Amino acid sequence: MSSNSQSIQFSDSDCDYQKYERSPIKKVNSGKEKESGQINVVSPKVQEANPKVQGANPKVQDTLTARDYYNLQPKNTETHRRISSLYYLRNFQNWVKAVLINEYSSALKQNFADKRNLLNVFEMGCGKGGDMQKWSKAGTGLWFGIDISDTSLKEAERRHKTQKEDKKKQIQKIYLMETKADSDSTLFRSRLPQDLYFDFVSMQFMANLLFSSEQAVENMFENITCRLTNQGIVLMTITDANVLVKKMREFTVKDNEGNYVYSKNQYFSLKFKNLQFPKNKPFGQQYYFYLEDSVGIKEDNQIKYVPEYLIELQSFEQKAKEYNLEIIENLNFIDFFEKYKQKHSNLLKIMVKPPSDDWKMPLDQWEIAHLYRVVVLRHLKGQAQSKIRRHPHLTELPDTVLELENE
Numbered sequence: 001m002s003s004n005s006q007s008i009q010f011s012d013s014d015c016d017y018q019k020y021e022r023s024p025i026k027k028v029n030s031g032k033e034k035e036s037g038q039i040n041v042v043s044p045k046v047q048e049a050n051p052k053v054q055g056a057n058p059k060v061q062d063t064l065t066a067r068d069y070y071n072l073q074p075k076n077t078e079t080h081r082r083i084s085s086l087y088y089l090r091n092f093q094n095w096v097k098a099v100l101i102n103e104y105s106s107a108l109k110q111n112f113a114d115k116r117n118l119l120n121v122f123e124m125g126c127g128k129g130g131d132m133q134k135w136s137k138a139g140t141g142l143w144f145g146i147d148i149s150d151t152s153l154k155e156a157e158r159r160h161k162t163q164k165e166d167k168k169k170q171i172q173k174i175y176l177m178e179t180k181a182d183s184d185s186t187l188f189r190s191r192l193p194q195d196l197y198f199d200f201v202s203m204q205f206m207a208n209l210l211f212s213s214e215q216a217v218e219n220m221f222e223n224i225t226c227r228l229t230n231q232g233i234v235l236m237t238i239t240d241a242n243v244l245v246k247k248m249r250e251f252t253v254k255d256n257e258g259n260y261v262y263s264k265n266q267y268f269s270l271k272f273k274n275l276q277f278p279k280n281k282p283f284g285q286q287y288y289f290y291l292e293d294s295v296g297i298k299e300d301n302q303i304k305y306v307p308e309y310l311i312e313l314q315s316f317e318q319k320a321k322e323y324n325l326e327i328i329e330n331l332n333f334i335d336f337f338e339k340y341k342q343k344h345s346n347l348l349k350i351m352v353k354p355p356s357d358d359w360k361m362p363l364d365q366w367e368i369a370h371l372y373r374v375v376v377l378r379h380l381k382g383q384a385q386s387k388i389r390r391h392p393h394l395t396e397l398p399d400t401v402l403e404l405e406n407e
């Protein structure tokens, strides 16, 4: 074990903004869309991105627990997204998730001998089930979602019932459970039917809430892998610790309590109690995050942050290996966009909904996209995919199970 004086070296390689200068994306002509054009997403030049916020230093009032915050959330509907100032960013984030789901589900389904088979998917921190439809379109038969927010789970159940009327809907059964993904490593072994295994574990914008300690991370990995098939896939979107730390070191101001605060972008803010990260404590490195309409609250220019934890990639990779997981894709959102923008350009147009052909994502929203990273892992152990039960061969399970802790 290294000495306390040694610090984790967060990499600078992902923080060269000039690297992200890019040419416009050509719109791909489909049968329906005749005219050619472009979606242009511009590079994040942090210093120039926020002309409206000059040296802002909002007074930090306090923080909210993740559970309190996510229980407060209004319905995350298309109408709600449309009135959000971050409409395009949220659409872009949805595109990233849809590409991940499409890419990896079509690859995995190629191994199915019986083409009627549908996927079994386990979503940790599923929230209101906003990704259920993406999974349904990708050919999912059984979807199991857990979350700590009972209000979100009830909304997910409501959405599933509404979607049931849709004839194209493929999800036949859903399980919902109000529980923490990181507090108990025996949870899913004991509470799920014995013969239930998953092809995918999906953790979208939630893993940063779980890295509070080494034990919590181990519980999380145990819960991820205990029902994941051999060659099963874990899809994660997380904040990019390298980008966050670099940003904090270069652009922060100190608030009255001596915290480091980044508030150059009108839409998000970061707060760190310190910027030294001892090598012998790679887990439990807390920071506080606010992102308009998504994380935390701003009232009268005062922010209530939600506490999250840095995911330091080397320690993460090492710990994942202990659970027989290998990283197979690991990209900042900007690099992910570069890699998939042509292949999934139609989806990009449909989902991001640019208002015109020469439209560019505003710089302050692109800066937020740069805060995130995609990580995909493959399981090298576990039940053989050919042996697990999937639709139409599921055991007699009830249609929907909603387990709420206090009911």
Ligand SMILES: C[S@@+](CC[C@H](N)C(=O)[O-])C[C@H]1O[C@@H](n2cnc3c(N)ncnc32)[C@H](O)[C@@H]1O
Binding pocket: 066, 067, 070, 071, 124, 125, 126, 127, 128, 130, 131, 146, 147, 148, 149, 152, 179, 180, 181, 182, 203, 204, 205, 206, 209, 210
């Ligand atoms: C940022 S939201 C993401 C929701 C959804 N995955 C998405 O992509 O829209 C984070 C979700 O994680 C849930 N969450 C937070 N801590 C959790 C924990 N320890 N275990 C399970 N879920 C948790 C929250 O209630 C919330 O629904």
